Amino acid sequence: MTFIAKPKIAHPSLPRNPLGMTRRDYEGALSTLCAGCGHDSITAAVVEACWELAIEPQNLVKLSGIGCSSKTTAYFVNGAHGFNSVHGRMPSIAMGANAANRNLHYIGVSGDGDTLSIGLGQFCHAIRRNLNMLYIIENNGVYGLTKGQFSASADVGSKAKKGETNFQPPIDAVLLALTLGASFVARSFSGDKEQLVPLIQAGLKHKGFALIDVLSPCVTFNDHEGSTKSYAYTREHYEPAIHTDFVPLQQAITAEYAAGATLPVVLHDGSRIVLRKLDASYDPTDRAACAATIQERLKEEEYLTGLLFFEPGQPEFHDLNGTPEGALNAVPYEALSPGSAGMQKILARYR
Amino acid sequence: MHPTDTSHPDYFHKVVDCQWACPAHTDVPEYIRLIAQGRFTDAYMVNRQSNVFPGILGRVCDRPCEPACRRGRVEKKPVAICRLKRVAADYRDDVTSLLPKIPRLKNGKHIACIGAGCASLTVANDLMPLGYEVTIFEQYAEPGGLMRTNIPAFRLPQQVLGDEIGMILDMGVDLKLNHPIQSLRALLKDDRYDAVFIGSGAPQGKELSLPGRSEGAANIHIGIAWLGAVAFGHLDKIGERVLIIGVGNTAMDCCRTSLRLGAQRVKVMARKPRSFFKASAWELEDAEEEHVEIVVNRVPKSFVVANGRLAGMLFDKMEYDIDADGRITAERVVSEEFEAADDVILAIGQENAFPWIERDLGIEFDQWNVPLVDLKTFQSTQPGIFFGGDAAFGPKNIIWAVEQAHQAAISVHKHCQGEPISERLGPGMNLQSRKMGMHEWSYANDYTPFERRLMPHVSLKERFKKLDIEVELGFTAEQVAAEAQRCLNCDVQTVFDAKLCIECDACIDICPVDCLTITANGEEAELRTRLKAPALNTAQALYVSRALPQTGRVMVKDEDVCVHCGLCAERCPTAAWDMQKSYVHWPLAVDEARAAIEREPKIA
Numbered sequence: 001m002t003f004i005a006k007p008k009i010a011h012p013s014l015p016r017n018p019l020g021m022t023r024r025d026y027e028g029a030l031s032t033l034c035a036g037c038g039h040d041s042i043t044a045a046v047v048e049a050c051w052e053l054a055i056e057p058q059n060l061v062k063l064s065g066i067g068c069s070s071k072t073t074a075y076f077v078n079g080a081h082g083f084n085s086v087h088g089r090m091p092s093i094a095m096g097a098n099a100a101n102r103n104l105h106y107i108g109v110s111g112d113g114d115t116l117s118i119g120l121g122q123f124c125h126a127i128r129r130n131l132n133m134l135y136i137i138e139n140n141g142v143y144g145l146t147k148g149q150f151s152a153s154a155d156v157g158s159k160a161k162k163g164e165t166n167f168q169p170p171i172d173a174v175l176l177a178l179t180l181g182a183s184f185v186a187r188s189f190s191g192d193k194e195q196l197v198p199l200i201q202a203g204l205k206h207k208g209f210a211l212i213d214v215l216s217p218c219v220t221f222n223d224h225e226g227s228t229k230s231y232a233y234t235r236e237h238y239e240p241a242i243h244t245d246f247v248p249l250q251q252a253i254t255a256e257y258a259a260g261a262t263l264p265v266v267l268h269d270g271s272r273i274v275l276r277k278l279d280a281s282y283d284p285t286d287r288a289a290c291a292a293t294i295q296e297r298l299k300e301e302e303y304l305t306g307l308l309f310f311e312p313g314q315p316e317f318h319d320l321n322g323t324p325e326g327a328l329n330a331v332p333y334e335a336l337s338p339g340s341a342g343m344q345k346i347l348a349r350y351r
Numbered sequence: 352m353h354p355t356d357t358s359h360p361d362y363f364h365k366v367v368d369c370q371w372a373c374p375a376h377t378d379v380p381e382y383i384r385l386i387a388q389g390r391f392t393d394a395y396m397v398n399r400q401s402n403v404f405p406g407i408l409g410r411v412c413d414r415p416c417e418p419a420c421r422r423g424r425v426e427k428k429p430v431a432i433c434r435l436k437r438v439a440a441d442y443r444d445d446v447t448s449l450l451p452k453i454p455r456l457k458n459g460k461h462i463a464c465i466g467a468g469c470a471s472l473t474v475a476n477d478l479m480p481l482g483y484e485v486t487i488f489e490q491y492a493e494p495g496g497l498m499r500t501n502i503p504a505f506r507l508p509q510q511v512l513g514d515e516i517g518m519i520l521d522m523g524v525d526l527k528l529n530h531p532i533q534s535l536r537a538l539l540k541d542d543r544y545d546a547v548f549i550g551s552g553a554p555q556g557k558e559l560s561l562p563g564r565s566e567g568a569a570n571i572h573i574g575i576a577w578l579g580a581v582a583f584g585h586l587d588k589i590g591e592r593v594l595i596i597g598v599g600n601t602a603m604d605c606c607r608t609s610l611r612l613g614a615q616r617v618k619v620m621a622r623k624p625r626s627f628f629k630a631s632a633w634e635l636e637d638a639e640e641e642h643v644e645i646v647v648n649r650v651p652k653s654f655v656v657a658n659g660r661l662a663g664m665l666f667d668k669m670e671y672d673i674d675a676d677g678r679i680t681a682e683r684v685v686s687e688e689f690e691a692a693d694d695v696i697l698a699i700g701q702e703n704a705f706p707w708i709e710r711d712l713g714i715e716f717d718q719w720n721v722p723l724v725d726l727k728t729f730q731s732t733q734p735g736i737f738f739g740g741d742a743a744f745g746p747k748n749i750i751w752a753v754e755q756a757h758q759a760a761i762s763v764h765k766h767c768q769g770e771p772i773s774e775r776l777g778p779g780m781n782l783q784s785r786k787m788g789m790h791e792w793s794y795a796n797d798y799t800p801f802e803r804r805l806m807p808h809v810s811l812k813e814r815f816k817k818l819d820i821e822v823e824l825g826f827t828a829e830q831v832a833a834e835a836q837r838c839l840n841c842d843v844q845t846v847f848d849a850k851l852c853i854e855c856d857a858c859i860d861i862c863p864v865d866c867l868t869i870t871a872n873g874e875e876a877e878l879r880t881r882l883k884a885p886a887l888n889t890a891q892a893l894y895v896s897r898a899l900p901q902t903g904r905v906m907v908k909d910e911d912v913c914v915h916c917g918l919c920a921e922r923c924p925t926a927a928w929d930m931q932k933s934y935v936h937w938p939l940a941v942d943e944a945r946a947a948i949e950r951e952p953k954i955a
């Protein structure tokens with residue numbers, strides 16, 4: 001971390017988004033994470049993505065659990081709403097907030113410990129309900145905040161800083177999400193913003209649960225030789241399978257996208273996600289084949305990355321439950337209160 | 352792009368914009384930090400080392416450093432570098448014990464300097480400590496050159512001038528006042544001098560030959576001569592209505608001096624629109640604060656004389672077409688205009704003139720009677736005869752004269768020692784880390800969002816009461832504290848070690864001004880467009896690292912608006928970035944002397 005706050009001055013030629021805001025306007029409080037933590041890079045990617053999408057800060061909700069990763073919601077988009085829940089319970093808070101106001105953007109930030117250890121059950125049910133949110137796991141293979149114990153995503157054979165080896169098999173968030181029926185499943189790396197920023201944008205715009213499992217090295221407790229989540233190891237073993245571009249509504253699709261092995265998907269608001277295969281044999285629309293390939297490649301110690309599975313158009317929580325169109329706080333009083341005559345009718349049903 | 356070669360001293364020197372812009376390479380950020388610590392004497396000596404006259408220059412320097420200052424690119428206004436120099440001079444202690452020691456045993460070489468302006472004085476300052484005997488010949492009764500005769504005392508008090516000239520004369524300079532050199536041949540004839548330095552300035556004011564010039568002569572003055580006459584007390588009044596012709600810095604001094612000699616209405620008449628004015632912005636500002644009127648687009652036509660006395664001047668009133676680049680594309684006269692005046696002062700330029708240099712001494716002159724002088728060594732076409740200051744290349748200003756004299760002093764020294772004068776020491780650079788602990792740096796790296804402090808002035812009511820009331824009061828203690836913190840410490844350099852970088856992006860994300868990018872290498876023009884913030888200012892360098900270990904990409908830094916906050920270095924987990932103070936070493940005569948001693952064969 002740093003003790004000096006990032007000063008408010010900015011580069012004079014810094015571009016502005018349609019709201020007239022610069023990237024700097026989407027920053028948050030001074031990060032207290034260790035210098036070089038992957039989580040800080042993900043924060044920067046979220047800042048970049050929200051700025052480019054010109055999200056109005058008051059329309060964004062940031063949710064998190066406990067962990068270094070979960071602290072990061074404080075470090076982006078100062079003007080957004082935020083809730084820092086207890087350990088592993090972020091999905092229930094997200095559920096409640098989203099049920100009350102479906103018109104906001106929800107972004108949950110969690111860790112591999114927060115999600116796959118203590119919060120595994122909550123995580124699974126959020127997927128099952130297809131809650132409309134972007135869920136980012138900042139995955140470093142350890143409990144960073146509590147000084148580096150192996151988490152549920154640690155690989156077999158990976159070595160801790162002090163030398164112990166992990167023997168328990170990992171839970172892979174991507175594979176798990178695929179089996180639970182998730183419609184947007186991605187993996188990325190904190191050190192590759194060119195891949196990560198469009199994924200965040202696509203995830204925010206996707207209707208339904210969008211998961212991005214971001215490999216995010218812990219410089220302090222898991223960046224040594226023998227670790228399978230270090231910067232060096234990740235760079236050597238990560239393999240982009242699908243290139244994703246997010247094309248906002250205002251921008252025309254270029255000829256390059258129109259041709260060949262690309263798959264442009266038009267979203268509900270008219271913006272597009274364009275998938276381009278980097279690996280010809282990989283099909284991001286075939287759930288079973290995706291799961292099989294990802295698993296095979298993991299055995300060969302290779303992380304496939306990109307938007308690995310995408311199935312737009314699935315009904316999300318509100319569609320499934322027939323909730324009102326708008327936010328609950330905007331439901332008119334007359335609709336909320338049945339009136340004394342109506343009340344009598346309701347009560348009669350129970351007599 | 353090739354990896355940047357930061358081992359060349361110029362790379363980091365250029366990053367210190369002010370120091371790079373200063374002809375004498377003054378270590379500006381170093382002295383400003385010393386001022387911030389209250390170490391005024393040390394700050395003064397850092398200045399004196401390079402620019403010799405900190406008290407004088409802290410008031411009247413042309414300050415090329417300020418337009419160059421990085422702060423002016425990050426915010427609107429640069430650091431008040433010049434006036435902070437004055438702070439060092441105002442609050443310093445006695446520096447006698449810190450001045451170079453003069454050897455009692457001389458080296459047997461005798462140098463003649465012509466003119467006692469800042470150029471000759473600097474030559475003496477550089478050579479006296481090396482054991483030379485220096486004689487300065489000055490035509491007037493006092494030393495100082497134009498600093499004494501032309502820069503008015505309301506801008507530069509006599510005492511400040513006297514103190515700093517005194518420091519040099521007290522080294523044992525043989526100053527011969529009231530001693531005009533009327534023949535260089537005669538001076539060379541007596542063979543006493545091993546080298547001659549000509550620092551006689553550009554003493555001739557330009558003439559304006561128009562009808563009526565000779566008839567009105569009694570009330571038409573040449574600016575620099577007139578200012579000289581005022582400085583020496585030969586003149587103490589002027590008419591009520593005064594016209595100044597020309598709008599350079601001399602014109603500004605003439606109009607402001609006129610106001611102090613009783614003029615009631617002073618107009619400065621300019622040929623062209625404001626964007627073409629030669630005067631510095633701050634000199635114009637100071638004159639206009641005193642209600643001098645500046646009239647543009649007036650071309651002088653004739654002097655009007657009535658009843659044997661100057662009555663005013665006729666001007667052509669002009670109109671100009673100016674293109675997008677600010678150039679005049681067409682001009683026309685729209686009317687004729689009469690301006691009444693009791694006196695006219697001509698301030699349209701000066702020239703050097705050498706009636707006392709015989710043209711058969713081996714010193715060649717060009718078609719405009721300007722001597723041919725080597726740009727690097729300042730030697731004329733006659734070995735052993737050197738020029739510097741306004742005498743060398745025409746009128747400039749004090750800081751240029753000082754630097755030229757430093758260079759000429761090196762040449763004089765090498766000439767006297769029988770060394771080839773064009774083989775000179777190059778610049779040097781030292782870097783020293785400012786890291787003290789995890790988050791501790793031995794400089795104030797936090798960005799201070801203060802605006803430039805305004806210099807307090809003596810009130811308009813008071814300042815005209817006497818000719819020598821210094822208008823600027825100097826900064827208050829509070830202003831000094833604030834202004835010093837505005838300096839961005841550009842000399843505390845961001846130094847990168849590619850092999851340590853793990854490409855975690857921490858530095859990229861924290862940099863407040865988006866200077867840093869890790870990306871694939873490319874050609875400069877194309878690379879500039881691909882950075883986190885496009886690098887549009889091509890006058891500022893891009894730093895490009897060697898290939899990074901993990902991906903082979905490169906770290907690129909746009910030097911343009913880096914605020915030297917050190918956050919990149921604080922954030923870097925591997926200390927691939929470090930903040931290191933650069934010391935630029937710009938050799939002086941004393942360094943040449945030391946280097947010669949080192950070259951001598953050592954006897955075991």
Ligand SMILES: Cc1cc2nc3c(=O)[nH]c(=O)nc-3n(C[C@H](O)[C@H](O)[C@H](O)COP(=O)(O)OP(=O)(O)OC[C@H]3O[C@@H](n4cnc5c(N)ncnc54)[C@H](O)[C@@H]3O)c2cc1C
Binds near residue numbers: 491495550740741752
């Ligand atoms: C009105 C005016 C205002 C200025 N204001 C500024 C300012 O604010 N800031 C700034 O940086 N610069 C200013 N300048 C410019 C600056 O004064 C000169 O560039 C600088 O003084 C040049 O120094 P020098 O040593 O080369 O020559 P000078 O200062 O001109 O000194 C030359 C000396 O040589 C003597 N001399 C000449 N011929 C002979 C001879 N034959 N024998 C003996 N002695 C001789 C002269 O009497 C004089 O003393 C100003 C100039 C003018 C005219």
Ligand SMILES: Cc1ncc(C[n+]2csc(CCOP(=O)(O)OP(=O)(O)O)c2C)c(N)n1
Binds near residue numbers: 114144
């Ligand atoms: C109920 C509960 N149990 C245990 C903890 C202790 N605890 C704090 S953070 C953490 C693990 C966080 O790991 P992860 O989510 O991977 O975050 P990281 O710090 O690695 O980013 C644990 C176990 C807690 N705060 N609350």
Ligand code: SF4
Binds near residue numbers: 033
């Ligand atoms: S402990 Fe690890 S995860 Fe936490 S801030 Fe430090 S580097 Fe990041």
Ligand code: SF4
Binds near residue numbers: 866867908912919
């Ligand atoms: S010192 Fe580093 S962080 Fe600060 S402005 Fe310069 S490059 Fe950016």
Ligand code: SF4
Binds near residue numbers: 857919922924926928
């Ligand atoms: S913070 Fe250090 S290690 Fe990380 S990218 Fe910057 S220079 Fe490299």
Ligand SMILES: [Mg+2]
Binds near residue numbers: 141143144
């Ligand atoms: Mg973790």
